[in-house]
Amino acid sequence: MTKADTATPDTDTGASEKSDFIRTIIREDLAAGKHQGVVTRFPPEPNGYLHIGHALSICLNFGIAQEFGGRCHLRFDDTNPKKEEQEYIDAIQRDVRWLDFDWGENLFYASDYFPQLYEWAEHLIQNGLAYVDDLSADEMRAYRGTLTEPGKESPYRARSVEENLDLFRRMKAGEFPDGARVLRAKIDMASGNINMRDPTIYRILNAAHPRTGDSWHIYPTYDFAHGQSDSIEHITHSLCTLEFADHRPLYDWLVEHLPVPSQPRQYEFARLGITYTVLSKRRLIQLVQENHVDGWDDPRMPTISGLRRRGVPPEALRDFIGRLDINKNEGTVEIELLDACIREYLNKNAPRRMAVLNPLKVVIENYPEDQAEEVQAINNPEDDSAGRRAVPFSRELYIERDDFMEDPPKKFFRLAPGREVRLRYAYFVTCTDVIKDENGEIIEIRCTYDPETKGGNAPDGRKVKSTMHWVSAPHAVEADVRLYDRLFSSEVPGAGKADVMEDLNPNSRTVLQNCKLEPSLGTANDPGTVQFERLGYFVPDPDSSADRLVYNRTIGLRDSWSKQKAKGG
Secondary structure (H helix, E strand, C coil), X not given: CCCCCCCCCCCCCCHHHCCXXXXXXXXXXXXXXXXXXXXXXXXXXXXXXXXXXXXXXXXXXXXXXXXXXXXXXXXXXXXXXXXXXXXXXXXXXXXXXXXXXXXXXXEEEHHHHHHHHHXXXXXXXXXXXXXXXXXXXXXXXXXXXXXXXXXXXXXXXXXXXXXXXXXXXXXXXXCCCCCXXXXXXXXXXXXXXXXXXXXXXXXXXCCCECCCECCCCEEECHHHHHHHHXXXXXXXXXEEEHHHXXXXXXXXXXXXXXXXXXXXXXXXXXXXXXXXXXXXXXXXXXXXHCCCXXXXXXXXXXXXXXXXXXXXXXXXXXXXXXXXXXXXXXXXXXXXXHHHXXXXXXXXXXXEECEECCEEEEEECCCCCCCEEXXXXXXXXXXXXXXXXXXXXXXXXXXXXXXXXXXXXXXXXXXXXXXXXXXXXXXXXXXEEEEECCCXXXXXXXXXXXXXXXXXXXXXXXXXXXXXXXXXXXXXXXEEEEEECCCECCCCCCCCCCCHHHHECCCCEEEEEEEEECCCCCCCCCCCCEEECCCEEEEECCCCCCXXXXXEEEECCCCHHHHXXXXXX
């Protein structure tokens, strides 16, 4: 038990509702009195933007802390100043808050502990457990051995404590260039675990740090800083993904051989893999740097900022994470599960609005030219409390071009010459004429309406086979609409290819201009994410301005991709 394990378990937090091997361990630890409370942490490196895989770790660490009445720290493991920026620190905090988690007063940085970590490095030297090595990076790799062959000891491994301390202090003072020397833990060059073959724990980096400036010329490696930071913060359960399993012996060795204030334990779980998605930070950086996308928050990116810009609700993302099994078996989740969570949430919560993305003009010839009226439209059929809104109706309207065919096939039930259809919330109309330009392209449809069918119902009980959305032409708001699809066209991007970028979907974004929206959109009362009736869910983009609205499609109403895949498309 550690002196900082002061959080008291809360039996009413819902911890009993979830079960996995991590929660089982925590319950057993608490029952045995090993800890008085649970302290977890989310420890990102601020060298990029968070992606959906990080969302799993965020929800797990913060969620477990909430369930068991403990606390979760947000700690930036900022040990490499050449790759870290304040932009990433700000973005990570924004993403965690967007997911509705709060670290309270528990915001920490590994750089806060640089003085203590340095003292502990000297402690290892003084106890003959670390040495300064002059081997080059290539020489160190050669000496390290392979998975089947042991490594060889460095010729500098036998340096005296005094020489090591002198060299290490001169490294700290900035006397040597980058890469000239490193400090290595003295463990076992014949270990079956390559991470235990005298790993580097400090390296020379003559670079300014975002938080400590030019104070340091040497920086601890992630492996050296991570476990010791956990110990300083009295973390009870250090939760990592499986790629850190081979690092756990080093984590435990350092905790055992240093005078740390607590004894944290590391537990590993399978990281998240999703079909049609790349979550490698290296690949995401490549996408951005090679301009395959428009930055980290491009709505096609699997980053949390990209998902947010695409209009994915945090509730839907948390629901998706909550449906995943937490175990040690690597696997891949079908992206359709995420899509289903998004649709389910938005169907219940997104207000409905009408928009026409590919407009075709309709003139109702028997509707008075100087008249306009308001019809009452349902805001959300899934939520009676959402009420209704007034939508303007006039003689000139826009409908979707796909909703009209001059010579329709048998199963086409929408508007055609001589056919009657319902305009949603408004009237029955019948097509009477088709206007074309000199090239034979349809530019306008002429119709008549039945004034007795106001509200969309005929008093004589006659039925129509199609109900169509529309927008009043003189009241319409213009917008650009961006239709987003999957960034990669292969279920396993890069499989069998020389470069994963060969699987980029060339149709991942389509921009439609001069779309027509009902006038409630783009105003001070704009509800944000909405369902464009019959079209999908859409959200205003930050690129929107007073002069031009821009909307992003969050997701379609149905899973058209699976149907396309079933057809071999």
